[in-house]
Amino acid sequence: MLIRTATLPDGSQRDVRVDGESIAEVARDLDAGNERVVDASGKRLFPGAIDVHVHFRQPGYPHKETWVTGSRAAAAGGVTTVVDQPNTDPPTVDGAAFDRKREFAADSLVDWGINGGVTADWDPDSLLSRRLFALGEVFLADSTGDMGIDTELFADAVDAATDAGVPVTVHAEDATRFNEDARARDDADAWSAYRTAEAEAAAVERACEIAADRNARIHIAHTSTPEGIDIASDAGMTTEVTPHHLLLSRKDLDELGTLGRMNPPLRRESRRRKVYDRVVDGTVDVIATDHAPHTRAEKDASIWESPSGVPGVETMLPLLLAEARDPETALSYERVRDLTATNPAAVFDVPQKGVIEPGADADLVLVDTTETTAISGDTLRTDCGWTPFEGFEGIFPEWTMVRGTVVYDGDSDEPFAAHDGQNVRDADGELL
Known part of the structure; x- marks a missing residue:
């Protein structure tokens, strides 16, 4: 996947290339290859x-x-x-x-x-x-x-x-x-x-x-x-x-x-x-x-x-x-x-997580910060079905990616993909 023109948390705009489970490149004006291109113009990309x-x-x-x-x-x-x-x-x-x-x-x-x-x-x-x-x-x-x-x-x-x-x-x-x-x-x-x-x-x-x-x-x-x-x-x-x-x-x-x-x-x-x-x-x-x-x-x-x-x-x-x-x-x-x-x-010494940098795990969250949603316990996925933040405004992800797989897509009729999470302590903990 190539995520085009995403606004990072510091306000800069970058293209982010995901290859397999990792972030391969973060730069301006990356050339698209044989990959899915996502236009993230006007949206913000956060590390998971x-x-x-x-x-x-x-x-x-x-x-x-x-x-x-x-x-x-x-x-x-x-x-x-x-x-x-x-x-x-x-x-x-x-x-x-x-x-x-x-x-x-x-x-x-x-x-x-x-x-x-x-x-x-x-x-x-x-x-x-x-x-x-x-x-x-x-x-x-x-x-x-x-x-x-x-x-x-x-x-x-x-x-x-x-x-x-x-x-x-x-x-x-x-x-x-x-x-x-x-x-x-x-x-x-x-x-x-x-x-x-x-x-x-x-x-x-x-x-x-x-x-x-x-x-x-x-x-x-x-x-x-x-x-x-x-x-x-x-x-x-x-x-x-x-x-x-x-x-x-x-x-x-x-x-x-x-x-x-x-x-x-x-x-x-x-x-x-x-x-x-x-x-x-x-x-x-x-x-x-x-x-x-x-x-x-x-x-x-x-x-x-x-x-x-x-x-x-x-x-x-x-x-x-x-x-x-x-x-x-x-x-x-x-x-x-x-x-x-x-x-x-x-x-907690998990260096492969928490950053949008080449070599890090492709754990990414795309959000549109111009849109807020009223929080309701009735629509949350937790089994308990309630929240102390009923009625608060929130900015929810358009999609969430874990190690290169989009595990949640808010626009899909079936929003959750099949994916096997793993123990982060089983990873080697070294950036590429």
């Missing part, structure tokens, strides 16, 4: 997004999401690589559990990675011998799956992963800082009042201290507070922010109800704005979704009984592109590229 934080729920909870439905949602949203977290059933805490999850991941339409988890019963020798994307998210407080661990075991896990050359990601909340008085409430805001901002900041600080003592680097998942972001950044660690912590706050909970319950929870509007500022100015390294689907029936419970988590893998890039299109925001298309593709590839 790398969502380093999803929960596709297999094995154990296929009624919430499967690798088939989750990867289709990813492709329809411009995500070409997903990284699944360990809190499934069984949890991915040993080699056998990794091998079982890998069998489900073989159904993925997009490329993928699998993270390993840490519990009191984990088997680091067998787990770390597998082709893990990372160790984590390591839970410092219980969330879905009840995998919270103490700091002593966390320190041991950091040692083991560092020795094995495996990155570590952290779910940082300190349960001793939760506000037990909030337990007397039953309104939608009670969950945010309970799992406090101070609990996140304290856990981020402790995790960074442990990593620094070992000359190790960790990645703080779904940071929801400016305090947590600053602590990690000052310690030389990397951070991610979710679209829901970027665009939603406690003021939205009256409308969202229990659909707005997640861990860590939504924060005050003043904190959300400061998180947004840190996303724009480069302090935050990565945007990832923490895509954690539950059915509507499961979420239709009290604030204390509803499961935590929201879907997001299909709406991340469309929401960010709509933000970048809005002249009222300071978010640029280049920053969207960095947050969703280039930086995740760099942070």
